[in-house]
Structures are given as structure tokens and as C-alpha cells.
Amino acid sequence: MPQTKILGFSGNITRPSTTRSFVDHIVAQLAIKTGASSLSFDVNDLGPSLLKARRLDDLTADARCVVDQMLEADALVVGSPTYKGSYTGLFKHYFDLLDPTSLRGKPIIIAATGGGERHSLVVEHQLRPLFGFFEALAMPTAIYATRKDFADGEVISEPIRMRVGRAVEEAARAIG
Template sequence: MPQTKIFGFSGNITRPSTTRAFVEHIVGELALKKQALAQCVDVDDLGPSLLKAKRLDDLNAHARDVVQQMLEADALVVGSPTYKGSYTGLFKHYFDLLDPTSLRGKPIIIAATGGGERHSLVVEHQLRPLFGFFEALAMPTAIYATRNDFGNGEVISEAIRMRVGRAVEEAACAIG
């Protein structure tokens, strides 16, 4: 029986990144729960070919490989920092390259980070509709965290840890 694969994708371009750390935390929790292989990347890992790509074939071999690994994963954890009330532009550009049917039925935990609570609906008003377009199976529990929920790059908020736990349970059930 093939091993379950969990793939995390973070829509940030800075390092170190709270969003990347958050995605890695969620991926780690789900991988532990499912005894799965885990992989995390961010937009920056795709390299410069992403910027000019109009379709997947325009990406370099490494970036196409990253896309293929994501498409082959059993579940995704997708997160973005919040800029001006939405996900990042490169994050959206990456998903614009995908075939609209490529994520159909795939379990996805959606997450976002931001500077304050005023952006908390980004997961419901921006990310959920995006993955609804792809007919992905976005988990009912989406997770938004602010910088106050982290300390030294780690999730320190018990409320956020509980939401992560709930989303992980939902995804684990969806994976089967």
C-alpha cells in the first residue's frame, strides 16, 4: 500500500516566514496523525520561471516537479500571508497555472496569517472560494493566525493549536 503524502504550500516570498512555519506546523500535525510523508514548499522555492509563466509548460523543470508533487499528494495544507485583505499575488498566479480539474476532491486545509484580527476572514472570503473553484475538498475548519499567536517561529496560542487539531482531524477523515 503506498504511503500517504501531505504537501504544504505557502504563498510567501520572505524567509524566515511565519506563514511557512505555520504551514509546516499544520503539515507536521497531519503527517503525524496519518503516519504520512510530508513536504513543504513556498512560492520562492519555485524560482524565477514562475514570474513569466503563462501556463505550466513555461515553468522550469524544478518548478514543474514541485507542481507534480503537489498534484500527487493525498492532501494539501495551503497558506498565505494576508496582504490588503487577500492572499499574495504570486500565490494566486501559481494556482492560475493549474487546470481547473486538477484539485477536484483533494482534501485541503486552508490557512492564513496576518498582522491583526481585521484580516481573519481572508480564509473564508478569499481562500475558500478559490479552492471551491477547483472543486477541492476544503476542510470546514480554516485557520487564521496573527503574529501574536507565534513566539520564536512556533505556534504558542492554545486556541490556534485547537483549531489546527480540528482541521487535522477533518483532513485525516477525508483522506481515509
């Protein structure tokens, strides 16, 4: 039986990134819980071909490899920094390239980071509808964290750790 694969994808364009660290943290927790292999990428891993791409065939082979690994994964952890009340533009552009049926039924933990609490609904008002369009199985528990929830790139907030744990439990059951 093939090993379960968990893939993380972050919409950040800078490194190091709190969002990427957050996605990596959630991916690691889910991989531990399920005994799965794991891998994470961010928008930067797609390279400059993403900027000009109008369809998947316009991506370089390396960028296409990221897409293929996402589509082959058994579950996803997807996060974006909040920019002006929504996910980043390149994050959305990446998902615009995917076939609308490509994520159907795939378990997804959605997460976002932002500078303050006023952006906390980005997970419900932006990310959840995006993955609803793809008919993905977005976990009931979405996670939003602010700068105060991290120290040196690590999650230090107990309420955020608890939400991560709840989302991981839900995803583990969905992976079955």
C-alpha cells in the first residue's frame, strides 16, 4: 500500500515567512498523526513562469512538478498571508491555473496569517469559498494566526496550537 502524502502550500512570496513556518508546522503535525510523508512549497517555488502563465502548460517543468505533487497528495495544508483583507494575488493566480475538478474531495486544512485580528475572517470569507469552488473537502476548523501567536517562527499561542490539533484530527479522519 502506498504511503499517504501530505503537501503544504503557502502563498507567501518572501523568505523566511511566518506563513510558510505556520504551514510547515501544521503539515508536520498531520504527518506525525497519520504516519504520512510530507513536503511543503510556497509561491516562490513556482518561479517566474507563474507570472506569465495562462494555463498549466505555460509553467516550467520545475513549477509543473510542484503542481503535480499537489494534485497527487492525499491531503493539503494551504495557507496565505493576508494582504488587504484577502489571500495574495499570486496564490490566487496559481489556483486559477488548476482544473476546477482537480481538488474534488481532497481533504484540505486552510490557514492564514495576518498582522492583526481584523483580518481573521479571511479563512472563512476568502479561502473556504475558493476551495468550495474546487469541491475540496475543507476541514471545519480553519486557523488564522497573527504575529503575536509566533516567536522565532514557532507557534507559541496555546489557542492556536489547540485549533491546529483540532484541524489535524479532522484531516486525519478524512484521510482515513
